[in-house]
Amino acid sequence: MNFKHISVLLDECIENLNIREGLIYVDGTMGGAGHSYQIAKKLNNKGKLICIDQDQNAIKVGKERLAEFSNISFVHKNFSNIKEIYNSFNNELNGIDGILLDLGVSSHQLDEASRGFSYMQDAPLDMRMDIREPISAYTVVNTYDEKKLYKIIKEYGEERWAKRIANFIVIEREKKPIETTFELVSIIKKAIPKNARIDGSHPAKRTFQAIRIEVNQELAILKSTITDMVSLLNKNGRLCIITFHSLEDRIVKNIFKEFENPCICPRDFPVCVCGKKPLGKVITKKPILPSDNELEQNHRSRSAKLRVFERL
Numbered sequence: 001m002n003f004k005h006i007s008v009l010l011d012e013c014i015e016n017l018n019i020r021e022g023l024i025y026v027d028g029t030m031g032g033a034g035h036s037y038q039i040a041k042k043l044n045n046k047g048k049l050i051c052i053d054q055d056q057n058a059i060k061v062g063k064e065r066l067a068e069f070s071n072i073s074f075v076h077k078n079f080s081n082i083k084e085i086y087n088s089f090n091n092e093l094n095g096i097d098g099i100l101l102d103l104g105v106s107s108h109q110l111d112e113a114s115r116g117f118s119y120m121q122d123a124p125l126d127m128r129m130d131i132r133e134p135i136s137a138y139t140v141v142n143t144y145d146e147k148k149l150y151k152i153i154k155e156y157g158e159e160r161w162a163k164r165i166a167n168f169i170v171i172e173r174e175k176k177p178i179e180t181t182f183e184l185v186s187i188i189k190k191a192i193p194k195n196a197r198i199d200g201s202h203p204a205k206r207t208f209q210a211i212r213i214e215v216n217q218e219l220a221i222l223k224s225t226i227t228d229m230v231s232l233l234n235k236n237g238r239l240c241i242i243t244f245h246s247l248e249d250r251i252v253k254n255i256f257k258e259f260e261n262p263c264i265c266p267r268d269f270p271v272c273v274c275g276k277k278p279l280g281k282v283i284t285k286k287p288i289l290p291s292d293n294e295l296e297q298n299h300r301s302r303s304a305k306l307r308v309f310e311r312l
Helices: 010-017 034-043 056-065 079-087 107-111 137-143 146-157 162-175 181-191 205-216 222-232 246-260 292-297
Strands: 024-027 048-052 072-075 096-102 233-243 280-282 305-311
Touching (some): 010 034, 010 305, 024 034, 034 056, 048 079, 137 205, 162 181, 181 205, 246 305
Parallel strands (some): 024 096, 096 233
């Protein structure tokens, strides 16, 4: 299987995970196993690495690429199930020492036309990271009412023409179901005035992002998942999260800040009386960005941001 994936911010992630032999680490979004491979190398077959992915193709390829290591467990689930996954090890684990989340869509998912993620290749509308899930892009585009479509495209895609796009989708699907990515691209292009399509980016980019986020419930699960993950970290354990758009990054930034300073007392109180204690500290006051060299080698890394939190 040609599962191509260039790991974003690879060196920065490995450095910030602060990997030590004999401890427990989790790659919550294994993908092409680039990050996982480097974590496993650092562990040197001591301790444990748990590789999680909701894409069955990723699990298959990960097992092949990490076959030389004996201390790896593979889990075919969404990383939002981290507590369930942790408990499934039946007291074998004593906390977690590092967790990595790469929230981007893998190159494999974008490049494999049949998955329906890309607006550059014609394919059935799908966009499910986990093909076991019932809701696909086809469901969203053909069954959501106009108001809900507008809300999704506006909020998740931050698309200024969301209202027109939602309206055009509804009008077109009354004639026949919208079945393919290129059919949807054509509708989006009609909805966005020609003179508004001069900023260089593909006119369908934001709408496709919005639909993908809705299909996979990417933002809905993020806040509760981060809370669960931090609760499982051992002292000095780290959570590293790579985001690819402002909505994700804002959620991660705000949750990390809240965990570092959870006090809800009025600012003029001389001492804290709410009793809320910090869970840890933010290692990255500003996000870590790809180097110029990485940007040159992998254009898909251009919007990546890495934030790191350490448990007290």
